[in-house]
Amino acid sequence: xxxxxFLGKAMSTILIVDDSPINRKLLVRALQDLGYTTAVANDxxxxxxxxxxxxxxxxLVLLDILMPRLDGYGALAAIKNDPLLYxxxxxxxxxxxxxxxxxxxxxxxxxxYLHKPFNAALLRARVGTSLAxxxxxxxxxxxxxxxxxxxxxxxxxxxxxxxxASLTEVAERPDELGQLARVFQRMAHEIYARERRLRLQIExxxxxxxxxxxxxxxxxxxxxxxxxxxALAEGRDLPERAQGAVLIADISGFTPLTEALAHELxxxxxxxxxxxxxxxxxRTLIAEVDTYGGSVITFTGDAITCxxxxxxxxxxxxxxxxxxxxxxxxLAMQQAIIQVGNVATPGGLEIRLALKVVVVSxxxxxxLVGDPAIQQIEVLAGAIMETLTTGxxxxxxxxxxxxxxxxxxxxxxxxxxxxxxxxxxxxxxxxSELPYATAAPWxxxxxxxxxxxxxxxxxxxxxxxxxxxxxxxxxxxxxxVAALFLSFSGIDHEGDPAARDKIDAFTRWVQAVLNRYxxxxxxxxxxxxGSFLYAAFGAPVSHEDAPLHSIRAALELRTxxxxxxxxxxxxxxxxYGQTSAGAYGGPTRRTYGMLGDRTNLAxxxxxxxxxxxxxxxxxxxxxxxxxxxxxxxxxVKGKSEPVPVYRPIAEIAxxxxxxxxxxxxxxxxxxxKVASVIGNTFSEPLLHAVYPVAxxxxxxxxxxxxxxxxxxxxxxxxxxxxxTWSFAEASIRELLYSRLMYAQRRQLHRAIAEWxxxxxxxxxxxxxxxxxxxxxxxxxxxxxxxxxEQAATxxxxxxxxxxxxxxxxxxxxxxxQ
Amino acid sequence: MSNPSPIDPTAxxxxxxxxxxxxxxxxxxIDTYLADSPALFADLHKALETSDAVLxxxxxxxxxxxxxxxxxxxxxxIARTLEERGKQxxxxxxxxxxxxxxxxxxxxxxALIAAxxx
Numbered sequence: 001x002x003x004x005x006f007l008g009k010a011m012s013t014i015l016i017v018d019d020s021p022i023n024r025k026l027l028v029r030a031l032q033d034l035g036y037t038t039a040v041a042n043d044x045x046x047x048x049x050x051x052x053x054x055x056x057x058x059x060l061v062l063l064d065i066l067m068p069r070l071d072g073y074g075a076l077a078a079i080k081n082d083p084l085l086y087x088x089x090x091x092x093x094x095x096x097x098x099x100x101x102x103x104x105x106x107x108x109x110x111x112x113y114l115h116k117p118f119n120a121a122l123l124r125a126r127v128g129t130s131l132a133x134x135x136x137x138x139x140x141x142x143x144x145x146x147x148x149x150x151x152x153x154x155x156x157x158x159x160x161x162x163x164x165a166s167l168t169e170v171a172e173r174p175d176e177l178g179q180l181a182r183v184f185q186r187m188a189h190e191i192y193a194r195e196r197r198l199r200l201q202i203e204x205x206x207x208x209x210x211x212x213x214x215x216x217x218x219x220x221x222x223x224x225x226x227x228x229x230x231a232l233a234e235g236r237d238l239p240e241r242a243q244g245a246v247l248i249a250d251i252s253g254f255t256p257l258t259e260a261l262a263h264e265l266x267x268x269x270x271x272x273x274x275x276x277x278x279x280x281x282x283r284t285l286i287a288e289v290d291t292y293g294g295s296v297i298t299f300t301g302d303a304i305t306c307x308x309x310x311x312x313x314x315x316x317x318x319x320x321x322x323x324x325x326x327x328x329x330x331l332a333m334q335q336a337i338i339q340v341g342n343v344a345t346p347g348g349l350e351i352r353l354a355l356k357v358v359v360v361s362x363x364x365x366x367x368l369v370g371d372p373a374i375q376q377i378e379v380l381a382g383a384i385m386e387t388l389t390t391g392x393x394x395x396x397x398x399x400x401x402x403x404x405x406x407x408x409x410x411x412x413x414x415x416x417x418x419x420x421x422x423x424x425x426x427x428x429x430x431x432s433e434l435p436y437a438t439a440a441p442w443x444x445x446x447x448x449x450x451x452x453x454x455x456x457x458x459x460x461x462x463x464x465x466x467x468x469x470x471x472x473x474x475x476x477x478x479x480x481v482a483a484l485f486l487s488f489s490g491i492d493h494e495g496d497p498a499a500r501d502k503i504d505a506f507t508r509w510v511q512a513v514l515n516r517y518x519x520x521x522x523x524x525x526x527x528x529x530g531s532f533l534y535a536a537f538g539a540p541v542s543h544e545d546a547p548l549h550s551i552r553a554a555l556e557l558r559t560x561x562x563x564x565x566x567x568x569x570x571x572x573x574x575x576y577g578q579t580s581a582g583a584y585g586g587p588t589r590r591t592y593g594m595l596g597d598r599t600n601l602a603x604x605x606x607x608x609x610x611x612x613x614x615x616x617x618x619x620x621x622x623x624x625x626x627x628x629x630x631x632x633x634x635x636v637k638g639k640s641e642p643v644p645v646y647r648p649i650a651e652i653a654x655x656x657x658x659x660x661x662x663x664x665x666x667x668x669x670x671x672x673k674v675a676s677v678i679g680n681t682f683s684e685p686l687l688h689a690v691y692p693v694a695x696x697x698x699x700x701x702x703x704x705x706x707x708x709x710x711x712x713x714x715x716x717x718x719x720x721x722x723x724t725w726s727f728a729e730a731s732i733r734e735l736l737y738s739r740l741m742y743a744q745r746r747q748l749h750r751a752i753a754e755w756x757x758x759x760x761x762x763x764x765x766x767x768x769x770x771x772x773x774x775x776x777x778x779x780x781x782x783x784x785x786x787x788x789e790q791a792a793t794x795x796x797x798x799x800x801x802x803x804x805x806x807x808x809x810x811x812x813x814x815x816x817q
Numbered sequence: 818m819s820n821p822s823p824i825d826p827t828a829x830x831x832x833x834x835x836x837x838x839x840x841x842x843x844x845x846x847i848d849t850y851l852a853d854s855p856a857l858f859a860d861l862h863k864a865l866e867t868s869d870a871v872l873x874x875x876x877x878x879x880x881x882x883x884x885x886x887x888x889x890x891x892x893x894x895i896a897r898t899l900e901e902r903g904k905q906x907x908x909x910x911x912x913x914x915x916x917x918x919x920x921x922x923x924x925x926x927x928a929l930i931a932a933x934x935x
Contacts, residue, residue, distance in 0.1 A: 019879065020879055020882055020883055021849060021853065022846055022849055022850055022853070022883050022886055023882065023883075023886070025845075025846060025849065026832065026835060026836070026846060026886065029835070029836045029839070029842055030835040030836055033836060033837045066874075066875060066878045068875060095881065095882060095885065095897075097897060116882055116885050116886065117828055117831060117832070117885045117886045117887075117888070118831070118832075118835055118886075119831060119835075120831070120834040120835040123835065
């Protein structure tokens, strides 16, 4: 049954209803001659039977009035009362003397009438007119039905229950509506295919992520010291005070290796390689610590501090107390580094990594401090730690130094060389051989035995999330990071019974300040002579305003609140630069930390700071917003040239940046607005390309310099081919962006997306996410979805399934809009 | 009443025009008319005999309608009168009317046979 018919006589079927064979014959012949298809009925009843059996088959009825059985009136009334037939046109056949009847019939719904004897011209005209009207109505109805179907389809697509087949009939129309239906059908097909594809990918990713989470919740546990892990799994508490030995293993030779690799491979690959080398050494050392029943408590740059408790299930006899095992471990470490410490660089350099190990015996305090909601931190404290630091200073590469306390604990008759510290008078024995001590292996702790609620407080939230979602590989990255080192004193760790509570209170306050900047506290070291902590801004979660945040945080941290007045002499060093941030350690013990020249610089600056010192990188990035005092360049350890240093004093109240911007020339305002669409950091060539006022373009460089003088933007990369700038603060960018008209934004985002497509035509993949964002803002959904999918693929390739999932979900949401 | 031709010659022309000048078809229609008419007259007589007004009306209508097609206007006029009688269930003068219709039909028949193409 065709719902839609096109004008055409051959397609029109006329039913002739007349009891007179002569009339029937005459009409059949005449109408066939005109090209119509005909059917006949002898009376009204027969006519109704035909019509009702196939209501769509006829286009017109020629109906005689006076007929046996059912006459024309009755047949007409029946047709007009039938919902399937009432639109069928009926022409009454009348005699000249039946004009009144004809009029009555028209009142009853007949379309027209024809006189007998028939006149060829009249017949042709009336039949033609009636059929044309009918076809017009049919077309109109079919059109409306088709429109309704397309509308329904649109609603169904929206409700995600569209069946593309439902439009097949409409799509057969040769007119615009058919075209629309075809386009719609094709689009719907594409959208459906895409959604199916996206759903499948998301499903697959979800499985991958779940599997990886399963595997990596075990990975989370390695961020805890192994004895802490075992205690947690067995539901025990580790005693805060313990007897045993501390061991520090300090790797030397990393600085020349870092320099050589950076020189040979460039900064990025050099940093990756140094991380790989460090982890290779750590793996070996940690394996030894595990073997002798020790536990790595902290990582400090290229050193690890370990605890060997006397009282463990692994110390069955006095000869194998913590000290014995620590010293056996120390010697084993030295043996191992001979095997693994030789590094051949790709450039052919041979660099020897060496180790110095110090062991001190006694009692230690293992304090848990910090806000568990942010991160719980374990610190070793006590006089034993001071002695350890002393030993570390006087030890040389390749040596194992055992403090006199360790020799006593071993009950050994030592006749070898002693070395003493002139300041403290501490005596250290240079140990080279020992009776061999052993330990039972640590029990294997699986993720199943540790609840995530137990694990979560041990890692900074952003680190935890990434490790937990299987992205620990993704944690390792070269980042621009501000490192903040803060030293403090004022707590008597040995004598003050409230020492732990005081450290805890101070740590929580520091964490609260840092948390506002999403900066994790990476390290806390407690010592009688000096305690310090270390935080990073811009990793693992990058932030455009990390430099400014680090200085703001420093300015806050400089003055603890009155309730922490016991804290004295706070010194802060901050530096900013490329840092290799990542997970360091071995398969059984790991930490999240930073490696880099700039990190070391911050630690040095802390030592020289009156209150706060920062490097020139931070000065350059933040001086429009921070009042600095430039100090004479400082000669620091590890730097051949004196380094420029600055002391931040306070944040400059620039008042309302809005009013500052308001006072700028319109051109400058426009430059900022256009830049705000590009991003917090924007490249000058891109700004040129999309800047809408051609007349201003020659002045753009000057405009940027002026804006930089106003402190609104900061020069970035010095690459002369592609100079970049950044907004001095993200909020300035947000303000300008918010002032753009909606249509302007869309237009600019589109231009930017197109620029990226052209500029990076041969390697779009790394820019897919950026381009997707611009297309999305330009409201070009299809384009945005396409690039989001590409970005997801890129993220997946580098193993970042979470991000891939995020992109895919975003494109699915966009697709469903 | 004078006696001109019982059929209007333009009627046949109109009919020919209707069927695209197909003379055979018109001849065939004439044959049909001539073949069917005796039965109609038989029905008219029967209606008169049995005073069946419905049969009278319908048969007279058919005769009228058929005759009109061939331009047999006089015969059609008599048939219309008969039809009126049937409609009004009035058999007054019906036998006379039937007789004159029979007479007129004889003239029509002759004229049609003469006018019949081929």
